Amino acid sequence: MKKKIKCPHCGKLTSWENNPYRPFCSERCKLIDLGHWLSEEYRIQVPVEGLDEVHEIKKEE
Numbered sequence: 001m002k003k004k005i006k007c008p009h010c011g012k013l014t015s016w017e018n019n020p021y022r023p024f025c026s027e028r029c030k031l032i033d034l035g036h037w038l039s040e041e042y043r044i045q046v047p048v049e050g051l052d053e054v055h056e057i058k059k060e061e
């Protein structure tokens with residue numbers, strides 16, 4: 001029985017076996033999704049500067 005999976009990026013059905021880009025359907029989808037994930041992580045790291053401000057306010061109390 002061949003396992004079929006849905007590409008998380010484009011939703012196209014692709015096979016799990018012999019698929020070097022799984023769970024994606026192609027290298028293109030894998031790279032696009034990885035790039036998207038990395039930019040999401042970058043955005044999460046940005047507000048760290050704001051956390052320092054909160055610490056400073058607490059010290060003043």
Ligand SMILES: [Zn+2]
Pocket residue numbers: 007008009010011012024025026029
């Ligand atoms: Zn895809």
